[in-house]
Amino acid sequence: MKTSIKTSCLTIFVLLNLVAVECFAADVRDQPRKDGILLVAFGSSEKTAQVSFDTIERMVKRAYSGIPVRWAYTSHVIREKLAKQGTFLDSPETALAKMQDEAFTHVAVQSLHTIGGAEFHDLYRTVDAFERMGGFRKLILGYPLMTTQEDMEKVVAAVRASIPEERSKEDAVLLMGHGTHHPSNALYAALMFQLQRVDPNIFVGTVEGYPEVDLLKELLLEKGIKKAYLMPFMSVAGDHAKNDMAGDGDDSWVSILTRAGIACVPVLKGTAEFDEFAVIWIDHVGESLRSLDK
Template structure:
């Protein structure tokens, strides 16, 4: 077995989740990364403080991006590729990227490059739209699929509207809503009631099936998206999954990582 480099490391940076079964997708990504870069050390960082507290309470290690960089620096790592596993270029990604750049500029590392989130460029939008072909149910005549992203109070939120435009050209029966910002459930319901589909397929557009998927999207509470759609008189079929479990989306993140690795090694 090859030994890992004493100087090169990959940091996989995700929002995170405290649900152990929801982290299975993270394990698959890590396996793919280790297979692609066997000479690189691979570690995780979680950008949500709440998630880190929850993981720590369960007795497991949960690094922030700062603490992950501290650990790698202490081990003598000098060349780092940090890959975001966020969906949109929102505040979580931006804060993580800024932290990395500040530490690079401070001279703590010889090279450090950050790979972008899933929806980082017009090319990413096209690839993501194509990936939806196999993420959604195959037969949807007379049906509508609703994807629910996290959203953001940040300029990066615009990527959801941009993705909707690209997706509409492929399939006008796919709607993209967000938990934060517009279009929220109220706007999505207005569209659904106008179209009156026989069935609505409700799918998360978040990395992992954590709290937001379990409660805000698929939950039994009156405010969940599933409950609101059903109360409006439509049949709602919910899939509790995460996009990190879908290989075409992971391929996009890994393409960004390849660019980051190349930049670090050049």
């Protein structure tokens, strides 16, 4: 008897939700079309890193003028830090809910992540939930920086264009990615393979994945390299770049390589500060906007 009552209650709950979703969707269909762009980054609490996001926003607005742009950060920790500083950023869920309240009907959600890791897939689930709820007539999620082989080729070209001009071919260039336990971490090693096809002294490592800095150090020593330029392979030159890469701590990349006799030149600029990288994300926004019309 109790099981029957529970089943009936669950059935009623599901039906009521289906009715609510259908009513919501019908209301959206009656609204005049209003396009929007939601840019979603992991985020950074470093004030100097804001230049990267300003670059992206400026390029998006220039490329797709007239379409309102909104922002969201996926990192709860970063949002909390910023809130304590008096700066308030929305989560993707909150940002999309606000865009519903603003009567947006067609939204291109653009990931500003580097790879399709755990953060990106959390964002995918959020977008999918809103799409299923029917709060928008069309909701499209754009790819992160490095997804397809075409993206990879563009990233290789962007890396080469962003290397300081004074670097000689005998000097190494080490890119520091974030790294993840997600299967997409394999993209870092794949990128290094493709980079070394055109420049054998460019290496890619990560803070929290593979390849690790100790492996890169061994590779540099095997080649007899005496100098290395260290560059963050992240959209912003935030905490990881300033501390894990270029910091004074014993376990920073600079410290580890310096102890091995390799002179280090940190370059504290995030990938989003370079137009060559930013345009890849901008192109993904364009792909999403075109999909909104299909």
